[in-house]
Amino acid sequence: MGVLSLNGFSGLPLATASQQTTSGFMPMLGHVEYTVKNSEGLVTAYYQGDNKIVDGGDRCAAAKLFNSDASSASNFQCAITGGSAWTGPGFAYIGIGNGTSAIVDTSDSIGAPALNTVGEMARVQGTVTATTNTQGVVVTITNSGHPFAFKSGVANQNATGATSTTNVIKQAGLFNSTGSGNTGSATSHTTAFGANSRMFAAQDLSPQVTVSNGDTLTVTWTVTIGSSS
Numbered sequence: 001m002g003v004l005s006l007n008g009f010s011g012l013p014l015a016t017a018s019q020q021t022t023s024g025f026m027p028m029l030g031h032v033e034y035t036v037k038n039s040e041g042l043v044t045a046y047y048q049g050d051n052k053i054v055d056g057g058d059r060c061a062a063a064k065l066f067n068s069d070a071s072s073a074s075n076f077q078c079a080i081t082g083g084s085a086w087t088g089p090g091f092a093y094i095g096i097g098n099g100t101s102a103i104v105d106t107s108d109s110i111g112a113p114a115l116n117t118v119g120e121m122a123r124v125q126g127t128v129t130a131t132t133n134t135q136g137v138v139v140t141i142t143n144s145g146h147p148f149a150f151k152s153g154v155a156n157q158n159a160t161g162a163t164s165t166t167n168v169i170k171q172a173g174l175f176n177s178t179g180s181g182n183t184g185s186a187t188s189h190t191t192a193f194g195a196n197s198r199m200f201a202a203q204d205l206s207p208q209v210t211v212s213n214g215d216t217l218t219v220t221w222t223v224t225i226g227s228s229s
Helices: 055-066
Strands: 028-037 043-050 093-097 120-125 127-133 136-142 166-175 199-212 216-225
Touching (some): 028 199, 093 216, 120 166, 166 216, 199 216
Antiparallel strands (some): 028 043, 028 216, 093 120, 127 136, 166 199
């Protein structure tokens, strides 16, 4: 099966696809993999590529390491405007959407979830693990235990309406709180941002990920933090 990769990477066979490496010192490097399976559990598509860690993610990292989340200094503020200090489980929530506004350093969402016609479609809490290697600490966040599921006839989980039999996933983000609604299932969708929601990183998918009725989507995020060497 041929494989398409993200951000202009060359196509790689699924069996030999490997994580993109970067030379030189990188304080934090994010990488994302997307696996689509059909209703029979067979892999039908695989994509991978590097993401953008946004300003909000940098500030939260600085606040948690060196200062109070409630600090008045803007560069240490992790709590979203008007929200309380962050007390959640960390950036463990994966969101997907069909928004078209490009991700930039100042982005704090992948689009408002209202009706999900152009914006965030679903968000689910992932499982977080960590390993170490010569590059530093590698943190993995994945929803493999609770993949996004797609079903035609669900109005707010389809980019083109309730009768659509396909969905196009255009963006993904990593957040520190869930969205309202029973996200991640075949019959529900994100209806509102969670309280004090902050985005750590995001990605514009290129090529975009197309899923059909009965498909599931697993997103695996890896963040490499610094190097002790």
